[in-house]
Amino acid sequence: MSKSIFYHAGCPVCISAEQDIVDLIGKSQVEIVHLGEAKNRIDEAEKAGVKSVPALLTPNGNVLHLNFGASMADVKG
Amino acid sequence: MSKSIFYHAGCPVCISAEQDIVDLIGKSQVEIVHLGEAKNRIDEAEKAGVKSVPALLTPNGNVLHLNFGASMADVKG
Numbered sequence: 001m002s003k004s005i006f007y008h009a010g011c012p013v014c015i016s017a018e019q020d021i022v023d024l025i026g027k028s029q030v031e032i033v034h035l036g037e038a039k040n041r042i043d044e045a046e047k048a049g050v051k052s053v054p055a056l057l058t059p060n061g062n063v064l065h066l067n068f069g070a071s072m073a074d075v076k077g
Numbered sequence: 078m079s080k081s082i083f084y085h086a087g088c089p090v091c092i093s094a095e096q097d098i099v100d101l102i103g104k105s106q107v108e109i110v111h112l113g114e115a116k117n118r119i120d121e122a123e124k125a126g127v128k129s130v131p132a133l134l135t136p137n138g139n140v141l142h143l144n145f146g147a148s149m150a151d152v153k154g
Contacts, residue, residue, distance in 0.1 A: 016139065020137075023137070025101050025102065058100065059100075062093065064098075065144050066142065
């Protein structure tokens, strides 16, 4: 894995954090995944350790949970 | 302000997040501030909107709160 992955769920705080992350890391360095639209990737996100969104999965496998926006339970609902 | 500022308090989760942020953004693009050692900068951090550490203040003034480590009250104590 060479890119970071930014998981979000379309909430306002997610969109704001997404813009900040893209500005900081660079658009080519991060994949954006909207878990509300790509529900088939929720399992992958949970296995990677994502407990809330927005969250950034770094290339070395760490998960940085950003401003608390929505729990994984909310995304599934 | 052209650099980001990463505020932390030396807790294990802070150190881990610091390494991730430095790897992602680049060491030259972020100033690291240890609020436990630089207590004179707590006021500045709070005015910028930092509510917990570790947190990243972006160049455009947004605060990204990362994995919850320690409340500002704990840092002051």
